[in-house]
Amino acid sequence: MxxxxxxxxxxxxxxxxxxxxxxxxxxxxxxxxxxxxxxxxxxxxxxxxxxxxxxxxxxxxxxxxxxxxxxxxxxxxxxxxxxxxxxxxxxxxxxxxxxxxxxxxxxxxxxxxxxxxxxxxxxxxxxxxxxxxxxxxxxxxxxxxxHLPYGVAVLDTNLRYVWLNETLERTAGVPSEERLGRRVSDVLPGMAPEAMEAQLRHALETGESVLAFEHRGHVPAHPDRERVFSTSFFRLDDSAGHVLGVGYMGADVTDSKRAQERLALLTESGARIGNSLDIATTAAELVETAVPRFADFACVDLLEPVLDGREPEEGPTPDVASLRRVAHRSLRAGCPEAAVGVGEPSRYVARSPMVRCLIEGKAVLQSFGDDEAAHWLADDVIRADRAREFAPRSLIVVPLRSQRRPLGVALFARWWPNERFEEADLLLAEEFVSRAAVSLDNARRYTREHNAALTLQRSLLPHALKDTPALEVASRYLPADNRDGVGGDWYDVIPLSGTRVALVVGDVVGHGINAAATMGRLRAAVRTLAMTDPAPNELLARLDDLVLHLIDEGPADEDRAATTAVLGATCLYAVYDPITGRCAMARAGHPAPAVGTPDGGVDFVDLAGGPPLGLGSFPFESTEVELAEDSLLALFTDGLVESPTEDVDVGLLRLRRALTCRDRSLDEICARVMASVPARPQTDDVALLLARVHRLPADSVVSWDVPTDPAAVSGARDLATGALERWGLGDLAFTTELVVSELVTNAIRYAAGPVRLRLIKDSVLTCEVSDASSTSPHLRHARTTDEGGRGLFIVAQLTRRWGTRYTADGKVIWAEQVYPPQV
Incomplete structure (x- = not known):
């Protein structure tokens, strides 16, 4: 709930x-x-x-x-x-x-x-x-x-069963007539009875209850699958203090425990895999993560072109004969199960799941002992011998792919007497293998020289900026013309909730691959932080904290290039609201933006400078300005206006003149601005982002104050459906009624007034409910026995996306719907 x-x-x-x-x-x-x-x-x-x-x-x-x-x-x-x-x-x-x-x-x-x-x-x-x-x-x-859904039992002072409920019988598969008068070790030998009886004896002798004792083993109801139980033990005394016996209550938590273990393994894989840009090291990290927590044996075989740093060929039939063993690991010393050694060619027969996985690009889960396994093992003498010797139970084969191109395969096996793999294990293997595939591909790309660094830098910038009803955008990037070439200037346009749009421009110190990589990290961090909808000054403060962490975790003193790229980075972040026409912005050591008015004037915003990122302990200040319809907003890096041979005021004057051509398109203005840069060897990158702002039509936004009375919910629904009918969006009425009902009900029930409902008709239909509370809602999956807790889950299922943003006097919960095809 x-x-x-x-x-x-x-x-x-x-x-x-x-x-x-x-x-x-x-x-x-x-x-x-x-x-x-x-x-x-x-x-x-x-x-x-x-x-x-x-x-x-x-x-x-x-x-x-x-x-x-x-x-x-x-x-x-x-x-x-x-x-x-x-x-x-x-x-x-x-x-x-x-x-x-x-x-x-x-x-x-x-x-x-x-x-x-x-x-x-x-x-x-x-x-x-x-x-x-x-x-x-x-x-x-x-x-x-x-009928309690937890197993309950009562034992006498000799630790023999005297009573148990139906749930305990069903969970373990041992009926009461076979338990009464017997000890735990007699009826559950596969559940490590010594540890369980030790807890029973402790509770019996000391009177201290033992809560949530976790133990594993096999029970007759599930002989082939290890179960995990959480059990509490307590002593039973009469009114005179005489000990009558001991009781326990437990539940089968196997599924939840395994889900936790899988999640922990997935989290660990993200931390362990990909710490090196070396292919062999990354493959070794993958198998070390898998063994022994996930599999008894694991190996990674890659295509020869990948090992050479070449681009793998795209196609449905890769050359399976060109696979080579890069890493393997086993529970057994010396890895005796491996059919080939590390560095040797690894060839598989045509009918094997490894070849099928590599060609089809889909993971395979196969159990040994069936006809399919026997067919391909009949053609593979070496692996058939290994199967007879080590008795495998099942295997998972996952393709290593990058951008739909095959890199190789990863194989995981479990041997007797361990359990077989399940479908949930297949999903887990696909997840952390996909992460390893990204790391392996990065290692291959790292071998590229200067042109690879330039490709990386350009790939981290937006490939195509899309216009929105709120603004038109255009951009230019000019790399520095020096030995390293690539720098760390970047820009981004980030759609936010409520039709608002964030514009950001940043600059990383230095050049080369370190600067480009740092730029990518900062841009990703800004985009991630922007999704939480903080104020511009708050976003820069959080970004500053991130930079400080990056500096603390930087490389050794003899190689400070990466740290230097982070320290002193600058950033300008602005958020434009087309409903109010106001733009809030803040900067960290970055040049202030220029604003071109509809009458042709150009001014630079009087915006508090703020320190560059990474200095810490200095505040950032936000400024809000109102932009008229068709105003031009220009964000740029210092390379556009600064030069070692001239004063910065000269560069600002040159930019002001280039922006005065109001009758031209944004692409033409971008070209004019870039042409104004003097022809000279560039010592710094240049990034330019132009935006022509627009107001949202007044009839595209409706809002109402909602009384903090549960009876007002139906009225809010009626108001919303009425607005949809006026907009010709009647097909969205049913979904919108549900969304409005859930959000308004939650605001009335759990938040503080005033409550306000707003609908925005833009490229999507946005429903917003604001209140005066700062408590953030959390999406949870209600259990089948819960009577509530499904409200936000329903909203998440019915809408494209939803979220929360905080305001000066509370918060706004919003949800977006896409229009039907006929709208």
Whole structure:
């Protein structure tokens, strides 16, 4: 359930909802043996602070009532239970929260044993301010324990089973008649019973509960697949303090645990693979990441042209005979499973999954023992011998590709008795192999000389700037004419939410491949930061922090070229809003932009300079200016106006004159500006970005204030659908109603007023809901048992993209829809 979506009231008619009820396990004397997370949420005490302490320290029961029920043996208040069970009690009590505040709770005390035995009981706590009261009868409780989705068992003092619920039988595949009277080691020999019995014995002898003990093994229900269980153990005592036995409650967390392990491996692969621009090193990093955490054996075979640094040939039938083993790794010393050694040719038969994977460009998951594996092994004598000797279970073969060109293959194998690969393993292998493919291709590209560096620099700049309804754009880049050639000047145009557009120009110190690479990192960082929609000065402050980290993690002192390229880099960042016509901008040591007015005048914006990036401890300031329709905004690097042979004012005057030609297209103005640069050997790159701004038509934007009343949601939907009908976008009415309903409901329910709804008709249809809260919503995937939490998930599924941006007095949640083809 999302922080913003809140609990649904659709299930208000159910008699007993554990999602809204806190549980506390208490013995006869009143000591706390169990403390649920819901109890922690209500009272604020974590389990570690309350276990084995008297419940009276936190909850004050009425006179005559104990944790085993009322003193007279009656069922307490009868208005919430038509047939009170002897020993139960329900009513309202006073509780003390962790912050010392007092609150009232609805409490139901229920014994866990048969009627008349009150030595162990459950307390059900409900906050009446947020949750309605539902009574819990003894029969409901018994059915609850029996059908609880967690496995529950009770063992005697000799650690022999005396009771277990249906879930535990089903999860392990051992029926109760085969468990009762027997020990864990007798019925679950594959689940490392020594460790489990050690935890049971610890809880039995010390009385200390053991929470979330994780153990692995095989159970009869899943003999071929290792399972992971999370189990909690607690001792059972009677009212006189006599030990009755020990109980445990557990759940099968195999799927979630493996998902965590796969995610951790994927994260590690990103950190480990690609730290070198050497092909062999990158391939070795790939197999070292995979073995032993993912596979028992892994190898990488690459095409010969890749090893020579040449561009691999594009086509459906690469020369499989030209593969060569670059790296392999095994759990066994010496890698005896490998059919060929590192550096040797690696040839596969035509019907093998390796050849099929390389030709088709698709990953293959194959289990050994089937007819398909037998067919190709019959043609490969060496690998057939290895299969007989080491008994493989399954293998995954993933193509190494770059820009649809084959580089080679990566193979992963698991041997007996380990488990077979699954479909989820195939997806994981494809993911980190694709990352390795990028690194391998970068290593091949690194062998290129000056022309490769120039290609890299140009490839990192936008290939084609697209005009938008907000502005027309054009650009020019002129590399320095010196020995290194390529520099680090760059520019970008970034579409933002609400039809706004960000314009950015930057300059990296130095020339060559280090400057080009640094420019690419900064441009990617700016584009990433821009997606979070900070103010221009905040974006530069975060970019400055990033540069400081890059400097700290720079190379050794004897090679400071990369660090020098980062330190002293400059940047100008501007955001134009076509609805208001205002442009906010900030700069870090960069030249201020020029603004050409519709009447032909040209001025430079009075914008606080700010220090270059990487100096730290200096603030950046934003300035906002209003731009008239058809105004010209010019962003440029210092190479355009600065020269060792003339004053900067001369360059600025020359630029001002070149920008005065208002009757020409942007491409013509760009050509005029670049032609104004004196013909001389360039010592610095030149980057120029021109934008002619436009206002969005007034009838393309509608907005309404929405009362902070849930009843106003339907009115907001009606207003939105009415606007769509006027715009001729009736086909989007249904989706827009859902989006408006979810966003407005969340704003009313979880945020602070005022709430405002705005629709923008541009290249996409944008729905915005603003409020005065700074709390950011989070998209979560609700479980099938959850009654809420799907609001933002629905919005994400129905729209092209959605997000949040913060304003001076709150935030805006927005979602974009594309128009139907006929619109």
């Amino acid at each position: 999302s922080n913003r979506d809140g609990p649904s009231q659709a299930g208000a008619g159910v008699p007993f909802d554990m999602a809204d009820m806190a549980t506390v396990l208490v013995d006869g004397p009143g000591l706390v043996l169990g403390w649920s997370r819901k109890a922690e949420q209500i009272l604020g005490y974590p389990a570690a602070e309350v276990l084995n302490r008297p419940i009276a320290a936190f909850i004050t029961l009425p006179d005559g009532v104990t944790t085993t029920g009322p003193a007279d043996g009656t069922g307490g208040t009868g208005d919430r239970d038509d047939d009170p069970v002897p020993g139960t009690w329900s009513g309202r009590v006073t509780a003390r929260k962790r912050d010392t505040r007092r609150m009232e709770l609805e409490v139901r005390i229920c014994p866990l044993a048969h009627a008349g035995d009150r030595d162990l009981c459950l307390l059900f706590l409900i906050d009446p301010q947020s949750t309605p009261w539902w009574g819990v009868s003894q029969s409901v409780l018994e059915r609850f324990l029996t």
